[in-house]
Amino acid sequence: MTLASVFARVFGADLPVEFRAYDGSRCGPREAPAAVVLESPLALAHLAAAPGELGLARAYVNGHITVHGDMYTALTAFPPVDLGDIPWRLRAELFARFGWYRFWWPVRPPSAEKRAWGRRHSKSRDSRSISHHYDVSNSFYERVLGPSMTYTCAVFDKPDASLEQAQYDKHDLVARKLGLTEGMRLLDIGAGWGGMVMHAAEHYGVRAIGVTLSRQQAEWAQRAIAERGLSGMAEVRYQDYRDVPESGFDAISSIGLTEHIGREQLPGYFRSLRDRLRPGGRLLNHCITRPDGSYPARAGKFIGRYVFPDGELEPPGELVTRMHDTGLEVRHEENLREHYALTLAGWCANLDRNWREAVAEAGLATARVWRLYMAASRLAFERGGIQLHQILGVRPDGGDSGMPLRPDW
Structure with missing residues (x-):
């Protein structure tokens, strides 16, 4: 059994991806749009030490597996395969052939992998988890996100709209759903680089x-606010x-904050937001969700250790229930x-276009994490494995919701 042929036996021989290995073996069509290459025995050592998603991710981040061509194209070619789907005879054969790699070439997780410590969702642990993901480098994010510096789902009027226009449209949709008008006061939690507060101040006259x-x-946002002459209206x-x-x-x-909250903290989260609203005030909660509640909320091993430590996704029904239970009336x-x-797709294109600069700014391991994570997330959204819900609620003023009879946004 050659190294390259292992992939064909596990994933199927007709994948539109080429496999190459350091032993000179190759499998699959040479004209394929993407190729997966085992660069060294350490790739197998990672897989033997942590079979499945985590081992593959470690090998890729460490450079022992490389992907030539577009990462998204490569990922779309693979069928979803769990270790439990591999026949026992093949699993035994693979272990006999490659299991000893973990002892012959012991490997350690990449430095980019983080394990959270402390009480889950305490203020100190939340601060460290957020810092791990967002304090990579403002310059790195500028190369990935583009001029808007907005790291949340955009809203596209048409599929070929520019990313910048779609981010503007997202902020404007949020503003209109919240019914913002001049002189109002807005609190934006999880404000990122200040895109929403600057949009509300500049286009709606909101403080x-x-x-x-x-x-x-916060430091980047404050500079941007000053440069746009909004210091008297906006603050991060x-x-x-x-x-x-x-x-x-x-x-x-x-x-984009609720993903970091955690299920047990949701009642306190919504209660805290309700208490900061005036009667008749509106809340727009925009976050990634999972399609149903039949599986655990916590992120997978790769996402949890490399991307969003302590991240948890809830089904939309859970969020609606928690909002209602804390006195917020859901309206849309x-x-x-x-x-x-x-x-x-836009972020992936930005990263590919600015790859050398991104690597120079954040390091190769971090750039690889982002390349894999964003392409995999794009595929998950396309296939419905994860979703993005906007939920609009209001703190009722007696029986008066202050809402229009029909949505006016």
Whole structure:
């Protein structure tokens, strides 16, 4: 059994991907749009030490497996295969052939892999988890996200709309759903680089406060706010949303934060936001969700250790229930998962176009993590494995919701 032929036996011989290995073996069509290459025995050592997703990710991040061509194209060619799907006879044969690699060539996880410590979703652990993902480098994010510096799902009026226009349209959709008008006060939690607060201040005359647990994001946002002449209207603080002292806001936007909250903290999360709204104020919760509640909320091993430590996705019904149970009346919901697939396609293209600069800024291992994570996420959104829901709620003022009879956004 040659090394390259192992892939064909596990995934099928008719995949439109070429496999090559350091022993000179190859399998699959040579004209394939993507090729997977085992660069050294250490690739097999990683797989023997951690069979499945984690071992493959470690081998790729460490450079012992490389993917030539487009990562998304390569991933779409693979059928979903779990270790349990591999026949026992083949598993035994593979272990006998390659299991000793973990002892002959012992390997360690890449430095990019992080294991969280401390009480889950405590303020200190949340701060470290957010910093791990968002404090990579502002320059790195500029190369991936583009000029908008917006790291959440865009909204596309048409499939070929530019990423910048789609991010503008997302911010404007949120503003219109919240019913923003001049003179209102907005709190944006998980504010990132300040895109929403600047949009609300500049285009709606709203006084906007944003908070983030990334110090680098807050510093970048404050500079951008000053450069756009919005210092009197907009602010982004390095602060936990639980520590915001102000209340009585007309509107709150939470765009891409709920994924970091955790199921057990949802009641307190929504209660905290409700308490900061004035009666009649609206909340727009925008976050990645899972299609149903039949499997665990916690992220897979690769995402959990390399991308979003402590990340948890909830089904939309869970979020709606928690909002209602804390006194927020849900008025509208929509799923934008196709829009996130298009957003990720734009980010992947940016990373590929700026690959050398991104590697120079953040290092090869981090760039590889992002290449794999974004391409895999795009595929998951396209196939419905994960979704993106916007849920609009209001804190009722007695029986008056303040909502229009029909959506006016």
